[in-house]
Amino acid sequence: MDQLELFDLPNPCIGVCQSNSRGYCIGCLRSREERFNWHQKPVEERAHILKLLAQRRARLNAKAKKEQDARPSGESLDLF
DSSP: OOOOOSSOOOOOOOSOOOBOTTSOBTTTOOOHHHHTTGGGSOHHHHHHHHHHHHHHHHHHHHHHHHHHHHSOTTOOOOOO
16 A cells, blocks of 8 residues: 655755756756656656655765865865
8 A cells, every 4th residue: 555645745946957968957956857747747756756866866975975085175076
């Protein structure tokens, strides 16, 4: 039996609507398909997308940390 959501799942958009070279939004990390018609998508699909975003954010943070550790001190970090 599927668990029902008590609250509407939030739209992860933060208003930074620009795509990187791979087509993912640099603000919310969603693909074009994931962004398209967010409010009409079934709750299960939105929940799955939110889990994917958490994984992407964790990978991005790990990559940034690794690059920061390899960089000489004082040099700035560029996430994209």
